[in-house]
Amino acid sequence: MQFLISLHINPAVLDALTDEEKAAIGAGHGTFIEGLKKSGELITTQALVDPSQAAVVSVRNGQPVVTDGPFLESKEYVGGFYLIDCENKERAIELAAQIPDAAIEGLGVEVRQVMFADGQLEA
Amino acid sequence: MTAPVIEDLLRELTPQVLGALVRRHGQFEGCEDAVQEAVLAATVQWPAQGLPDNPRGWLVTVASRRLIDQIRSDHARRERESATVTEVVPEDVPGTDDTLVLLFLCCHPALTAASQTALTLRAVGGLTTAEIARAFLVPEATMAARISRAKQRIKDAGSSFSLPDGAEREERLRVVLHVLYLIFNEGYTASSGSELHRADLARDAIRLARMVHAQLPEDGEVTGLLALMLLTHARRQARTTAAGDLVPLDEQDRTKWDRGLIDEGIKLVKASLAGPALGPYLLQAAIAATHADAATAGETNWPQVHALYLILERIAPNPMVTLNRAIALAETEGPLAGLALLSTLDSDERMAGHHRLLSVRAHLLEKTGETAAAYEHYRRAAKSTASIAEQRYLESRASRVRTSE
Numbered sequence: 414m415q416f417l418i419s420l421h422i423n424p425a426v427l428d429a430l431t432d433e434e435k436a437a438i439g440a441g442h443g444t445f446i447e448g449l450k451k452s453g454e455l456i457t458t459q460a461l462v463d464p465s466q467a468a469v470v471s472v473r474n475g476q477p478v479v480t481d482g483p484f485l486e487s488k489e490y491v492g493g494f495y496l497i498d499c500e501n502k503e504r505a506i507e508l509a510a511q512i513p514d515a516a517i518e519g520l521g522v523e524v525r526q527v528m529f530a531d532g533q534l535e536a
Numbered sequence: 537m538t539a540p541v542i543e544d545l546l547r548e549l550t551p552q553v554l555g556a557l558v559r560r561h562g563q564f565e566g567c568e569d570a571v572q573e574a575v576l577a578a579t580v581q582w583p584a585q586g587l588p589d590n591p592r593g594w595l596v597t598v599a600s601r602r603l604i605d606q607i608r609s610d611h612a613r614r615e616r617e618s619a620t621v622t623e624v625v626p627e628d629v630p631g632t633d634d635t636l637v638l639l640f641l642c643c644h645p646a647l648t649a650a651s652q653t654a655l656t657l658r659a660v661g662g663l664t665t666a667e668i669a670r671a672f673l674v675p676e677a678t679m680a681a682r683i684s685r686a687k688q689r690i691k692d693a694g695s696s697f698s699l700p701d702g703a704e705r706e707e708r709l710r711v712v713l714h715v716l717y718l719i720f721n722e723g724y725t726a727s728s729g730s731e732l733h734r735a736d737l738a739r740d741a742i743r744l745a746r747m748v749h750a751q752l753p754e755d756g757e758v759t760g761l762l763a764l765m766l767l768t769h770a771r772r773q774a775r776t777t778a779a780g781d782l783v784p785l786d787e788q789d790r791t792k793w794d795r796g797l798i799d800e801g802i803k804l805v806k807a808s809l810a811g812p813a814l815g816p817y818l819l820q821a822a823i824a825a826t827h828a829d830a831a832t833a834g835e836t837n838w839p840q841v842h843a844l845y846l847i848l849e850r851i852a853p854n855p856m857v858t859l860n861r862a863i864a865l866a867e868t869e870g871p872l873a874g875l876a877l878l879s880t881l882d883s884d885e886r887m888a889g890h891h892r893l894l895s896v897r898a899h900l901l902e903k904t905g906e907t908a909a910a911y912e913h914y915r916r917a918a919k920s921t922a923s924i925a926e927q928r929y930l931e932s933r934a935s936r937v938r939t940s941e
Contacts, residue, residue, distance in 0.1 A: 414922075415673070453651070453682025456674055498674045500648050526922045530673055 414526060415456065415498045416505040420514050421521030422492030424463070430517075441513030449497060454508070460493035489521055502526065542582050545591060546575050547743070550662030553595040555634025557603065558697050564641060565687035566603055568659050574599035576664065635660060635747045637699055642686075643712045646693045651686035652715045653722070658683060660747075661740050671737050672722070712748065713761050713817065716741050720765050724772075738769055759808040760818030766801035767824035770794040782929040786833035798828045816852040819844055838867040855887045859896055871903035891920035895930055898937075907937045 427435070449455035467482025483490055495512075499505050505524050514520040550571060557567040574595045588594040642656040654672075657663045663671075669679035700708055723737030745762040752758045774788035783789075805825045808818055823844045830836040845861035858881055866874025878897055881887045898913030914934035918927050 450677075450681055451685060453654075453678050453680070453685055456678055498650075498672070498678060500650050528922050528927075529924050 414501060414505070415496065415530065416502070417525050417527060418495040418497065418505070418509050418512065419521075419523045419525070420492045420494060420512070421489040421523065422514075423489045423519045425488065426517065426519035438513045438517075445508075445511055445513075448511070449495070449508070454497050454499045456496040456498055458493065458495045461491065464490040489519075496527070539583055542579070542587070545587075546578055546595075547662030549592050549595055550575060551635045551638050551660045551747075552592060552633070553599055554659055555638060556596050557599055558638075559634070560600075561603060562697065563691075564695075564697060565684075565691050566606055567599070568687060570599040570603035570606065571595070572658065572664070573602045575662065579664075633751060636751050637697060639712045639744075639748065640699060640705075640708050641690060641695055641697065643708065643715045644690050644693060644695060645708070645711060646689045647686050649715065649718060651682055651689070652711070653718055654679060654682050655686045656715055656744070657719065657737075657740060661744055663740065671734055709752075709755070710757075713757060716745050716748070717761060717817075719744070720768075724768060738765070738772070741765060742769060754811075756808045756811045756813050757815040757817045759804050760815060760821045763801040763804040763808075763821035764817055764824055766797045766804070767821060767828050770797035770801065770828065776925070780925060781932075782925050784929075785827065788833075790831065790833075793828070801825060802828060814847065814851065816848060819848040819851070823848075836867070838864055842868050855881050855884045856892070859887070859892060862900070863896060866900050866903065871900040874900045875904070889920055891917045891926070891930075894920060895933075898930075898933065902933075902937050907940060910937045 430438075446455065446458060449458075464483040465481075467484070469480045469482045469484045471478050471480075495508075497505065497508060499508065502524070505526075509515060509522050509524050512522050515522040553574070554567060554571045557571060558564050561567060577598055578591075578595060582588070582591075638660050639656065642659050643652045647655070654668055657668050657671075658665060665680050665683060666676050668683075669676040672679065699705060720738050720741035723734045723739070723741065742762070742765050745758070745765055749758050749762045770793050771785075771788060773794070774783060774790065774792035776782055801821065802825045805818070805821045809822060823841055826837055826840050826844065842861060842864035845857060845864055849857045849861060858877065862874045862877040865877055875897065878893065878900065881893055887893045894913050894917035898910045898917055901907075901913060902910035911934050914930050914937065918930035918934065921927050921930065
């Protein structure tokens with residue numbers, strides 16, 4: 414079963430962390446990725462640029478209109494994700510709990526099963 | 537010789553060659569890698585240069601050389617002094633079938649089901665890592681890591697290359713059958729992406745089940761599982777429309793069912809039902825055989841289906857079985873009786889919010905004429921499923937009850 418574990422980031426919460434705490438998060442993700450690779454559960458993981466860099470695209474009267482993002486007026490934004498393939502939802506949740514963000518108040522770690530997939534997985 | 541013929545031959549020979557190698561050298565994990573490399577070499581060389589006189593001997597020789605190269609380079613890495621390894625190519629031992637021993641090893645209880653499945657397909661099924669990765673829609677690197685981790689676990693568990701005895705053998709065989717069942721289902725319930733590769737998994741599972749059945753023809757559960765696969769696979773052409781929409785059993789065009797597979801399945805079931813023990817696979821096969829026996833949905837022997845589910849519920853209690861029994865009960869005693877049985881599942885945590893419970897309830901509510909409630913349940917079921925095909929089907933049922941209001 415494939416799951417998307419999305420990481421919802423609150424920039425204000427991240428900014429309030431000490432350098433040590435930030436470094437610990439980075440190291441925690443590194444360890445997590447290594448573990449997923451070894452167990453054969455990682456499909457891919459990506460992190461996104463700051464939401465202030467987002468462009469919102471819409472088409473009106475057949476013309477594309479581009480405005481500065483982000484689209485959602487929210488405190489939290491998708492900062493990145495893990496796409497994994499594992500035994501079942503319980504395992505996906507167990508893995509999500511290993512992500513350092515899960516232990517930090519104000520950061521969200523969300524697990525959703527993949528329903529449809531297509532396209533090359535190999536880069 | 538064409539590529540598909542060579543492919544079939546390689547898949548058949550893989551477990552034999554691997555068995556011969558492990559018998560000679562031990563170390564399953566190293567042998568398995570060597571055989572995989574030999575098979576890849578054959579895929580390249582045989583179509584171009586023609587089939588060798590003794591394909592099995594060729595594979596054993598090439599795999600043995602790879603293994604010895606591997607041992608040498610490991611040695612060289614560990615201790616730089618000259619290590620002497622004599623090149624011994626194992627004797628070809630025709631007549632010994634190591635399929636079962638290999639299956640028991642691949643379905644080792646220390647592994648997760650996903651790892652058991654992947655390793656079984658590679659070591660016994662003769663599929664390449666790339667093929668398995670495609671079938672499960674994951675990158676090849678992910679699948680390669682999973683397989684190598686699985687082999688490491690087996691090594692750590694210190695397994696020997698032999699069949700376990702008595703009760704342990706019985707227990708391990710159940711795991712093997714479960715893994716084959718999972719492989720079959722993975723192919724059968726193809727719902728996204730490269731469906732073609734996944735349909736192949738159902739065929740691979742049948743091929744593996746045939747191998748086990750050839751070794752253990754007297755085992756009722758082995759026979760039952762093979763029959764269940766054949767009877768289910770027989771419906772594949774009728775199960776979906778050309779557009780990929782699901783067709784429920786009672787609406788399938790039964791002339792599209794594969795009679796050859798059905799006859800074989802029914803024959804297996806009949807022969808085993810007379811046997812000493814009734815297991816869950818055999819009972820499920822008997823239920824599938826009962827459906828296959830009916831020329832039209834209206835001619836289905838529902839009392840027999842219900843009776844078989846009752847026995848299944850008794851020997852292997854499971855909410856999914858009760859759910860299926862409710863469908864049969866609704867056919868024999870009316871939808872209200874079916875709904876009453878479903879309500880016993882409401883307190884079962886395993887079924888809470890499960891799309892199958894929602895969709896069966898929707899179906900029975902529709903039959904009682906409670907269209908508003910049926911609509912609600914179809915919609916909730918559609919939201920709960922992770923299968924696109926199922927979701928489309930449930931949405932279409934929801935629209936249908938709404939327009940019939």
